[in-house]
Amino acid sequence: MSNDLTQTDRSRLRRFHELGAHDRATIHAILDAEPNCTVAYVMDGAPYLTPTLQWRVGERIYWHGSSASRAIKAGKGHRVCLNVTIVDGWVMARSGFNHSVNARSVTLFGMAEVVPEDQKAAHLTAFIEGMWPGRTSVLRPIQPQELKATTLLSMPIAEGSAKVRQGPPQDEPEDYALPIWAGVIPTARSVETPIPDARNLGGLEPPEHITAFCARGRS
Amino acid sequence: MSNDLTQTDRSRLRRFHELGAHDRATIHAILDAEPNCTVAYVMDGAPYLTPTLQWRVGERIYWHGSSASRAIKAGKGHRVCLNVTIVDGWVMARSGFNHSVNARSVTLFGMAEVVPEDQKAAHLTAFIEGMWPGRTSVLRPIQPQELKATTLLSMPIAEGSAKVRQGPPQDEPEDYALPIWAGVIPTARSVETPIPDARNLGGLEPPEHITAFCARGRS
Incomplete structure (x- = not known):
């Protein structure tokens, strides 16, 4: 399957729609559509x-983790590579070789910089607000030890694609004459009905x- | 958010269900449920x-790419790290810190070995058959130049977790007394109705x- 999204071989690029955007x-748009990376x-x-x-x-990307985590320690001040991939469907071609994946993917490179202590709380708040506008105003405030336990890294969106x-599917010209069903099986990430915590106080509604967030139907 | 899935800090492990399985x-089960990695x-x-x-x-994992791709060339005979993550939901806690992601994730380490030429066709066939049993019998056969253009790598499932x-959510004991809605917003990857290629021959049905595959409802 032609699934190697970082593929840059020109003979294959030909066969992809919009590859290299x-x-x-x-x-x-891809970064904003999918926080998982x-x-x-x-x-x-x-x-x-x-x-x-x-x-x-803006033109910076942020991520965070426990200050004690190996990944965070190894990233700080060093080169990292960050990828977001949104899978949109299975591309069923007339040959195995031309099977593919419809996807939107971003790969960024750079040096991971530590976000200064005095900016961490604001950034973490912005992160949660970006996903669920209004949530931080109902949450218990961030505690100093929680801020200390959390490291934020960032890098400019400067290198990558x-x-x-x-x-x-993009089949070989002669394969279109074959009686083989070809097409796309779309996939999407759905958001389902929220499950309230059994320990919620009585009378609380989402x-x-x-x-x-759930009505938007995609996370 | 406590989203760092490779986190091994013991004070945080406590708060996770089944983490470290x-x-x-x-x-x-995780590898078999999600081919994207x-x-x-x-x-x-x-x-x-x-x-x-x-x-x-069995106890080996396989992946493939264009023989010309940078990623494949850099992987061959060298150490790689492979991750599969299936996101199952957003965990909405009573503090920002305890927000989390429900997910199943596998991270494997090892030396990427090249699959010998004479085994490539059988492995690629097994890959497609594993996803869509019966598909390879209706496809146009693999051509020698397609096999040549494809490199298969594999490694034993030996190192990783x-x-x-x-x-x-797992909140701090005192936070359960707060009138804050907490719970889980489940997410899932759905499989939608297949879109036939406009160039399919007349009369072809999926x-x-x-x-x-579509009836199973999850990819």
């Missing part, structure tokens, strides 16, 4: 990667920032 | 990562391997 608007870093010469969450503020593959 | 059955590798001392697809045969976080 490097513009910032595409990168921003993976961050790769190097420790003792070996590659590691960690799933985490990212958020964007977006790769977008959408649309039908606030508007929760119901609105 | 290292057993093979858990690892196999990211692979990290090191090139000139810097970390890179590539989204791709993985499949499992699974991390599983499920269930309600075969059983497509309708069964």
Whole structure:
């Protein structure tokens, strides 16, 4: 399957729709649509990667983790690679080789910078507000020891690229004559009905920032 | 948010359900449920990562890419790190700090070995059959130049771990007294109605391997 989204071989690029869409608007839209990401870093010469969450503020990307985590310690001040991939469907072609994945993906490179102590609380608040506007105003405030236990890293959105593959299979010209069903099986991440914590106090209903998030139907 | 799934700090492990489920059955189930993965590798001392697809045969994991791709060339015979993460929901706690992500994640480490030429076709067939049983029998056969253009890598499932976080938020004991709505917003990847290629020959209907895949409802 032609699933290697970082593939840059020109003979394959031909067959992809819009692959190599490097513009910032595409990168921003993908980052804003999907907080889940993976961050790769190097420790003792070996590659590691960690799933985490990212958020964007202008031309910078942020992520965070426990100050004690190996991934955060290895990232600080070092080169990292961050990827967000949104899978949109399975592309069923007339040959195995031309099977593919419809996806939107961003890969960024850079040096992970530590967000200064006095800016951490504001950034963490912005992160949660970005996902669920209004939530932080109902939460118990951040405690100093929680801030201390959390490290925020960031880097400029400067090096990297977006790769977008959408649309039908791209088969070899002669394969279109074959009686083989081809097409796309779309996939999407759905948001389902919220499950209240059994320990919620009586009478609490999901606030508007929760119901609105669920009504949007995609996370 | 407590989203750092590779976090091993003991004070945080306490608060996670089932985190650190290292057993093979858990690892196999996660790998088998989600072909999408990211692979990290090191090139000139810097970390890179590539989204791709993985499949499992017994105690080995396989992935593939264009023989010309940078990621494949950098992986061959070198250490890689491979991660599969299935996001199951947003965990809405009573403090920002205890917000989390319900997820199943596997991270594997190892040396990427090249699958010998004479085994490639059988492995690629097994990969497609694993997802859509019966599909390869209706496809146009693999061509020698397609096999040549594709490199398969594999490694034993030997080093690594699974991390599983499920269930309600784990708040600080005193926070349960607060009138804050907490709970889980479940998310899932849905499979939607297949879109036939406009260039399909007349009269072709989606075969059983497509309708069964869609009926299972999750990819």
